[in-house]
Amino acid sequence: MARLKDIFRNELAPKLKEDLKLANVMEVPRVTKITLNMGLGEAVTDKKIIENALADLEKITGQKGVVTYSRKSIAGFKIRDGWPIGVKVTLRNDRMYEFLDRLLSISLPRVRDFRGLNPRSFDGRGNYSMGVKEQIIFPEIDYDKIDALRGLDITLTTTARNDEEGRALLNAFKFPFRQ
Incomplete structure (x- = not known):
């Protein structure tokens, strides 16, 4: 079992139950999935960019990514319907907790x-979303082997009913929020 999952089950969930004044431990908000997304508008000109981004996400998460395609043509962005414009990975269960820990x-x-x-x-x-400007903050990425610095979006989907519960959950995980 992932280290963070074990900590959540044994320490954080009972504490959150008391703090949020919930009747049952099953009502405690929990993280259901983490989605990592790389929007690659520059992939219109070079198809190799998609392959490199897929490889980067695979190294970061340990899971194969999915290519996302444009849904409609936009002349201003010079993209056509059905062209590959991004890469995403959805993490659940143990892989999700291991990624969150890292x-x-x-x-x-x-x-x-x-x-x-x-x-x-x-x-x-x-639910909480954040952006990362460079993929090199992850130790799995070798700085000498990347072709370009790319950012990515990270979204944590929770079972929290509102932002206060979500914030309490992420504070329990010791997320470093700005004051």
Whole structure:
């Protein structure tokens, strides 16, 4: 079992149950999935970019990514319907907890000029989204082997009913929010 999952089950869930004044431990909000997305608008000109981004995401997550395609043509962006424009990975269960553990303990401290995560990036339903400007903050990525610095979006989907419950859950995981 993943280290963070074990900590959540044995320590954080009972504490959150008391803090949020819930009747049952099954009502405690939990993280259901983590989605990593790389939007690659520049992939229109070079198809190799998609392959490199897929390889990067696979190294970061340990799971094969899925190519996302444009849904309609937009002349201003010079894209056509059905062209590959991004890559995404959805993590659940043990892989999700292992990724979350690596993100909090290794990757976020490696961000240059890191002042904390934006506490207002909740969506109103307890889910949290954040952006990473460079994929090299992850130790799995070798700086000498990348072709370009790419950012990615990380979304944590939770069972929280509102932002307060979501914030309490992420604070229990010791997310470094800005004050």
